[in-house]
């Protein structure tokens with residue numbers, strides 16, 4: 001089981017994991033890797049066989065040279081017999097060309113495997129993060145998600161593309177070389193075995209230190225991306241509040257930190273690689289010296305000594321590659337840890353296992369003794385009950401932070417209550433299939449987000465199979481048709497192109513058309529008309545009347561003028577309803593709403 005302190009994305013920004021936490025994270029990463037390669041196992045086996053055969057052919061080279069010098073050459077010198085030499089040369093060539101061809105084939109197979117794994121992982125991250133609940137996205141910034149999808153995936157690809165191949169082929173090559181050397185001249189083979197001791201310690205030292213450095217590097221790299229994305233997405237606020245200089249400073253600090261962490265890991269590499277070269281030089285020197293003495297004594301043939309020297313050198317060459325692997329491995333495991341954390345997150349509003357059918361909702365919404373808080377520390381709605389009959393229009397008013405948007409989020413099931421239930425036509429929202437829920441309940445938010453594409457595409461979001469006539473009818477109903485007609489390409493205007501840019505009020509109208517087309521039983525409206533000028537507000541009030549007709553509506557009313565179209569007004573404070581009546585009755589009374597209304601009327605004169 002995953003340790004709670006590092007479950008999912010918890011503790012993601014730390015780099016000081018305990019042994020148990022490290023183990024839990026490693027297990028999670030391996031599980032992910034396993035699930036990625038499982039469907040490709042037969043291709044992996046094929047790649048493995050190709051690699052073993054090609055490595056064996058490559059390792060045969062020095063042994064063939066030794067044979068040629070020791071056995072075939074004397075035949076030429078003593079008997080002018082070229083046959084053995086020709087045979088050896090032919091075999092040597094065949095092994096070389098065969099090994100090269102197989103390596104070429106292996107490279108293609110391995111690349112195909114890598115691309116398959118990357119495709120799967122990329123899609124999984126997208127599908128999964130999109131599925132995660134709003135709660136996750138509200139705390140895990142988009143910058144961090146971008147960093148998972150970009151730099152982390154790149155590190156993993158680098159590992160699979162280069163590193164892993166190098167490790168497997170390096171280990172195989174080293175192993176085969178050692179066996180060949182032991183068979184050819186066991187005394188030289190022992191030199192390699194002895195060199196293994198300092199090599200082991202050197203590798204362990206490098207691995208331990210670089211693991212930490214790479215983890216830190218991933219954390220800081222994500223912070224750099226988060227800062228960048230946050231600044232660019234909030235560029236209007238940045239400019240409005242002249243935050244540029246402070247941002248420059250903060251971004252500069254983070255980038256400097258990123259450079260320092262990278263320098264640290266590169267410096268480790270700067271000690272590790274020369275260390276290996278020294279061990280390699282000593283090993284070759286010892287084999288050459290000891291072999292030379294034995295050749296002098298007549299107990300070793302020159303060809304064997306040459307092959308032994310070649311083998312020792314060849315043995316160390318892939319070790320450099322393995323060091324490269326450790327480098328990309330550290331970076332990729334740190335990335336894999338983060339990615340596996342995101343993929344381990346579960347939606348906090350899970351889909352029902354056995355959904356209740358609700359094809360045609362009437363729109364009766366009820367809060368039954370609901371308790372809700374965004375965290376355990378603070379309750380926003382303490383024992384909240386509310387009954388909204390089908391077809392009623394509710395206006396929610398109240399001080400800022402009273403819990404109006406929270407109510408809306410619960411009705412949309414962006415969150416689930418911690419106790420009690422929210423029902424639609426008597427069915428707990430948790431039991432509804434997401435498709436039924438989204439068809440029955442639509443929330444129009446303040447931001448009225450437009451996706452890239454045409455105006456028609458944006459309206460059609462409400463009903464993907466809508467015809468252009470339906471789209472136009474919806475736009476006409478909410479009074480959006482006139483301005484859309486005036487856009488450069490009418491309904492086909494690209495909203496992201498300069499000429500297609502629409503104003504805040506027009507955006508709001510497009511999102512009304514979208515909701516009208518969706519025709520939900522329950523419409524929630526986070527009504528943000530505060531920024532609109534009076535003519536467009538009037539236009540929007542008219543659009544609202546059309547939009548709300550014949551359905552249950554919950555309007556978070558920021559402007560008291562909206563309240564007039566409601567059947568019922570709820571005044572909220574600290575997560576409770578303090579007044580609940582028709583607008584006229586409330587205005588005639590002496591309560592909070594009457595005071596608010598009186599103050600508002602005065603402000604109009």
Ligand SMILES: Nc1ncnc2c1ncn2[C@@H]1O[C@H](COP(=O)(O)OP(=O)(O)OP(=O)(O)O)[C@@H](O)[C@H]1O
Nearest residue numbers: 138374375380398399400401402403404405406407
């Ligand atoms: N995602 C969140 N995480 C934690 N707390 C939150 C979150 N969203 C809102 N809150 C808190 O819940 C309380 C109710 O917020 P809510 O947005 O429902 O108020 P509201 O009545 O809609 O306010 P406003 O009129 O300003 O939009 C506030 O105290 C707010 O700090």
